[in-house]
Amino acid sequence: MTVATEPALSPAAERLRGRLAGTPLAGRCEVADRDLPTIEVSPDAWPSLARFLRDDPECRYDLFVDLFGVDNLRRPGQKSRFETVVHLHALARNEHVRVKIPLPDEKKPALPTASEVYPAADWFEREAFDLYGFDFTGHPNLRRILCHDAFVGHALRKDYAPGQRWFFAEEDMKAPEWATHTDERAGHFETQTISIGPSHPATHGIIHLIARLDGEKIIRAETNIGYLHRCFEKMSETHQWNQIVPYCDRLNYVSAMINGVGFVRTAEKMLGIEVPDRGRLVRTILSEFTRIMDHCVCIGANLVDIGALSNFIYLYQNRENIYDLIEACCGARLTVSYVRVGGLAIDVPDDFVPRCRSLLESIPLFLKDVQKLVDNNRIVRQRLQGTGVVTREQAIAWGLTGPMLRASGVPYDVRRARPYDFYDKFDWDVPISNEGDNFARYLVRIEEIRQSLKIIRQALDILPAKGAVSSDDWRVVLPPKDAVYHDMESLIYHFKLVMEGIRVPPGERYEWIEGGNGELGFHAVSDGRGGPYRLRVRPPCFANMQAFQKMVIGGTVSDAVATLGTLNIIAGELDR
Amino acid sequence: MSGVIDVSARIPDRLTFWQRLYLPEIFRGMAVTLRHLVLNVVNPRRMPTIQYPEQKRNYSARFRGKHILKTREDGTLKCVACYMCAQACPAECITIVAGEHPKIAYEKYPVVFDIDMMRCVFCGYCVDACPKDAIWMTRNYEMAFFTREEAVFSIDRLRESKAEIDAHGYGYRPYYPGDGTTPPTDASRLPVVAGSGERDALRQAGVALPNRHVGAGPLNATSQAAKFTA
Amino acid sequence: MSSDAPKGTLPALGPAKAGGGAADFLLTRLEEMVSWARKNSLWPFPFATACCGIEFMSVASAHYDISRFGSEVMRFSPRQADLLIVAGTVTDKMAPVLRKIYDQMPEPKWVISMGVCASSGGFYRAYHVTQGIDEIVPVDVYVPGCPPTPEELIYAIMQLQKKIQSGEKSRDQRSAKLAAERIS
Ligand code: SF4
Numbered sequence: 009m010t011v012a013t014e015p016a017l018s019p020a021a022e023r024l025r026g027r028l029a030g031t032p033l034a035g036r037c038e039v040a041d042r043d044l045p046t047i048e049v050s051p052d053a054w055p056s057l058a059r060f061l062r063d064d065p066e067c068r069y070d071l072f073v074d075l076f077g078v079d080n081l082r083r084p085g086q087k088s089r090f091e092t093v094v095h096l097h098a099l100a101r102n103e104h105v106r107v108k109i110p111l112p113d114e115k116k117p118a119l120p121t122a123s124e125v126y127p128a129a130d131w132f133e134r135e136a137f138d139l140y141g142f143d144f145t146g147h148p149n150l151r152r153i154l155c156h157d158a159f160v161g162h163a164l165r166k167d168y169a170p171g172q173r174w175f176f177a178e179e180d181m182k183a184p185e186w187a188t189h190t191d192e193r194a195g196h197f198e199t200q201t202i203s204i205g206p207s208h209p210a211t212h213g214i215i216h217l218i219a220r221l222d223g224e225k226i227i228r229a230e231t232n233i234g235y236l237h238r239c240f241e242k243m244s245e246t247h248q249w250n251q252i253v254p255y256c257d258r259l260n261y262v263s264a265m266i267n268g269v270g271f272v273r274t275a276e277k278m279l280g281i282e283v284p285d286r287g288r289l290v291r292t293i294l295s296e297f298t299r300i301m302d303h304c305v306c307i308g309a310n311l312v313d314i315g316a317l318s319n320f321i322y323l324y325q326n327r328e329n330i331y332d333l334i335e336a337c338c339g340a341r342l343t344v345s346y347v348r349v350g351g352l353a354i355d356v357p358d359d360f361v362p363r364c365r366s367l368l369e370s371i372p373l374f375l376k377d378v379q380k381l382v383d384n385n386r387i388v389r390q391r392l393q394g395t396g397v398v399t400r401e402q403a404i405a406w407g408l409t410g411p412m413l414r415a416s417g418v419p420y421d422v423r424r425a426r427p428y429d430f431y432d433k434f435d436w437d438v439p440i441s442n443e444g445d446n447f448a449r450y451l452v453r454i455e456e457i458r459q460s461l462k463i464i465r466q467a468l469d470i471l472p473a474k475g476a477v478s479s480d481d482w483r484v485v486l487p488p489k490d491a492v493y494h495d496m497e498s499l500i501y502h503f504k505l506v507m508e509g510i511r512v513p514p515g516e517r518y519e520w521i522e523g524g525n526g527e528l529g530f531h532a533v534s535d536g537r538g539g540p541y542r543l544r545v546r547p548p549c550f551a552n553m554q555a556f557q558k559m560v561i562g563g564t565v566s567d568a569v570a571t572l573g574t575l576n577i578i579a580g581e582l583d584r
Numbered sequence: 585m586s587g588v589i590d591v592s593a594r595i596p597d598r599l600t601f602w603q604r605l606y607l608p609e610i611f612r613g614m615a616v617t618l619r620h621l622v623l624n625v626v627n628p629r630r631m632p633t634i635q636y637p638e639q640k641r642n643y644s645a646r647f648r649g650k651h652i653l654k655t656r657e658d659g660t661l662k663c664v665a666c667y668m669c670a671q672a673c674p675a676e677c678i679t680i681v682a683g684e685h686p687k688i689a690y691e692k693y694p695v696v697f698d699i700d701m702m703r704c705v706f707c708g709y710c711v712d713a714c715p716k717d718a719i720w721m722t723r724n725y726e727m728a729f730f731t732r733e734e735a736v737f738s739i740d741r742l743r744e745s746k747a748e749i750d751a752h753g754y755g756y757r758p759y760y761p762g763d764g765t766t767p768p769t770d771a772s773r774l775p776v777v778a779g780s781g782e783r784d785a786l787r788q789a790g791v792a793l794p795n796r797h798v799g800a801g802p803l804n805a806t807s808q809a810a811k812f813t814a
Numbered sequence: 815m816s817s818d819a820p821k822g823t824l825p826a827l828g829p830a831k832a833g834g835g836a837a838d839f840l841l842t843r844l845e846e847m848v849s850w851a852r853k854n855s856l857w858p859f860p861f862a863t864a865c866c867g868i869e870f871m872s873v874a875s876a877h878y879d880i881s882r883f884g885s886e887v888m889r890f891s892p893r894q895a896d897l898l899i900v901a902g903t904v905t906d907k908m909a910p911v912l913r914k915i916y917d918q919m920p921e922p923k924w925v926i927s928m929g930v931c932a933s934s935g936g937f938y939r940a941y942h943v944t945q946g947i948d949e950i951v952p953v954d955v956y957v958p959g960c961p962p963t964p965e966e967l968i969y970a971i972m973q974l975q976k977k978i979q980s981g982e983k984s985r986d987q988r989s990a991k992l993a994a995e996r997i998s
Pocket residue numbers: 669672673674675676677678699703704705706707708709710711
């Protein structure tokens with residue numbers, strides 16, 4: 009794939025314009041062609057546009073991807089201070105569309121909710137309310153979601169100081185309204201409300217589940233998140249482009265490399281620079297290894313939760329072996345900080361290829377052991393089969409992506425749908441399952457590990473033995489050290505780059521890749537300074553976790569634990 | 585590119601009678617774990633456990649551990665207090681106070697050079713940013729502190745020492761001879777740019793050189809933000 | 815000893831002073847015994863919130879095997895643990911939870927703050943991140959690193975063991991003593 013903007017976009021914008029022309033919406037929205045087809049709409053017309061985009065037979069943007077706010081306070085020349093941006097995806101045509109909703113009222117930014125059209129919008133709207141103070145009229149449960157209940161102000165607004173904290177005490181914790189009183193239903197078991205987490209062994213990372221039980225069955229549930237809200241988006245507004253890479257590593261810390269790759273791709277596209285093949289292939293190889301680690305931890309931890317310990321130890325050995333490789337490349341085991349805008353921090357070591365090949369040998373051995381232990385084990389089957397079922401329709405409506413969506417029978421994988429780097433050159437399959445239960449998700453992940461191995465093998469075959477891993481544009485990539493020490497011009501570039509950061513041309517862009525848990529996208533807004541003006545990460549876990557409180561209804565608490573394991577929630581990415 | 589495979593279709597939905605009996609499957613599972621046990625007992629080298637502290641993991645020469653400040657042949661620090669590392673550091677954990685060096689050729693030197701290990705995220709950006717090859721990292725990870733004050737390393741603990749390098753070895757640095765990266769020509773004897781010519785040239789090229797003679801003061805998030813909102 | 819310390823700082827409780835006589839000798843031996851037993855069976859409560867938690871998993875799994883130090887008994891109930899390992903970022907939203915867990919642990923108890931996030935907030939100088947868990951609970955050992963390597967955590971546990979063996983009290987007990995002095 010070349011860096012030139014995707015030529016396929018314009019027809020999509022054309023079609024949108026054509027379809028909208030005949031409807032009552034025509035006068036109230038504009039279609040433009042940016043990096044994505046972009047519709048600008050006024051707040052009051054937004055719900056009907058959403059309905060149109062979802063239902064119109066030629067649009068069918070059925071997957072809700074993302075919703076977030078932008079504050080244009082320090083970006084003059086925009087229509088209004090606040091705007092809401094929505095990304096939607098059409099599964100049938102593999103197309104994204106962006107909807108922009110400028111909010112005219114600066115004092116009280118408000119717009120109608122779209123959570124009736126797209127159920128997945130629920131949490132995203134709560135997040136925009138929390139961080140920007142947008143009032144989504146008609147939203148059923150508009151409360152803070154990431155920040156704590158004693159928080160004052162809206163943290164992502166530009167006039168909020170990044171370091172301003174608020175004291176939070178136990179008394180300030182608010183339970184959801186329904187959980188505060190008992191459910192009086194005569195002639196029935198007495199129901200009870202329990203609270204699991206936030207520090208509980210079964211809630212990987214930190215998640216708080218409040219559930220109402222009828223006997224042992226969950227009849228109502230709500231998850232509280234935000235216990236690991238580390239202000240990634242605010243931090244990225246106060247740092248330079250390259251300095252954000254370490255922060256990205258700590259989003260989905262189980263698959264750190266993939267996050268960095270996703271982020272720098274956005275910046276590279278905005279800059280229009282090209283990374284040499286070798287650099288991109290190394291990224292691909294390490295990303296796939298990271299995906300394997302991610303799935304290993306997910307499967308291992310899930311099985312520990314349902315009582316099978318040895319698998320975890322075997323799978324974790326894989327992880328340690330991959331750590332060896334990654335540490336040899338970049339110097340750290342978990343938080344790699346290996347990618348840079350324009351390439352990689354440093355070339356891979358000389359023995360990179362043989363090391364990769366030996367890993368390709370050892371990983372399947374452990375997989376085989378695990379499959380022997382698990383696949384036909386009756387206890388595992390009883391715990392996983394038929395629990396946590398998500399149907400195809402539900403999966404799409406809830407905005408799931410990644411292995412979760414594929415286990416429900418939708419073969420949407422960004423590496424296939426919109427191949428980046430070299431994924432279109434490799435021969436690999438997208439594993440899906442039509443069952444949609446926990447066991448299907450386990451099987452999909454195991455198969456994805458095998459497919460990743462297949463991809464790595466092919467990538468190693470075409471990896472150029474020598475050559476640069478980074479672009480040689482010194483406005484973006486640090487010049488080689490030899491030159492910096494001896495040559496004045498290189499030194500100047502070096503100084504400029506470190507002191508001022510990379511000057512990314514003003515504009516905005518959304519780029520997305522397949523993360524460990526699904527579509528991982530970075531939407532960056534630049535105003536030409538050394539750091540992004542606004543960086544939005546589309547966290548796949550967030551949408552997946554949102555579905556959890558609906559998935560557990562009707563099951564038992566022990567099913568909920570098994571389900572949570574197969575969701576693979578990584579709190580760093582969930583709460584950012 | 586290739587197709588789509590249905591993983592559930594490949595595996596029988598229902599277990600056979602034999603498998604549903606629990607016990608055969610349990611024994612099969614035990615055979616797997618037992619095999620690992622026996623193989624490990626027969627061949628202890630197969631065991632993955634690293635007997636730290638007696639035995640140490642063989643980390644690569646790129647490991648990002650504690651920093652060291654490199655010295656010139658005459659024992660002075662190579663650092664010229666240019667603030668590049670402090671600027672590149674995402675954690676803002678480097679505090680430098682510059683002073684004029686009595687030897688004119690060295691221009692400036694750090695009177696204070698502190699790294700707050702309690703903030704440092706070991707990302708190696710400071711090493712990448714240094715234009716003088718003055719800061720490297722080591723493979724020394726053995727750090728634990730009883731108070732937060734102890735964790736601020738000043739020049740005396742950062743200066744390269746032979747004992748430390750012998751014990752742990754060099755870690756992340758700008759180049760690795762014979763490892764895909766080229767060392768600068770004769771890296772051990774970097775020329776010292778005389779006088780202030782280098783800085784003048786940089787200024788002429790329009791580079792905003794920081795010239796802070798006092799430390800950056802108490803670091804906090806607002807100072808980082810000020811860079812951008814100004 | 816504690817009277818030398820400036821007012822308001824923690825008294826530095828050193829090892830018990832060696833006394834004389836047979837009874838003292840026995841008591842000292844007993845104390846040593848107790849310290850020895852304590853240090854070799856630290857039962858951790860893994861308060862694993864973030865990335866450091868993943869490295870903590872490494873410490874517990876095959877390559878590093880924390881059970882070599884008698885600490886493999888992960889207790890997810892604070893009532894059964896005497897070593898709180900805070901592995902990962904603690905946000906303001908999580909702070910009351912951490913305090914509650916700490917309060918529920920029986921004495922004597924020790925706290926290891928694993929990683930820079932827990933120790934000082936790390937590079938998150940941000941609106942929702944606690945700038946060091948010592949705002950909330952007294953910390954005995956700080957481990958730098960982001961995340962610390964598993965060895966580094968083991969090293970910290972070894973340091974703590976040394977401290978316990980020497981008879982030094984945990985920070986918790988010292989803070990309690992300080993508080994008592996202040997009140998009286
Ligand atoms: S390693 Fe990273 S965080 Fe640590 S001092 Fe260097 S730049 Fe700062």
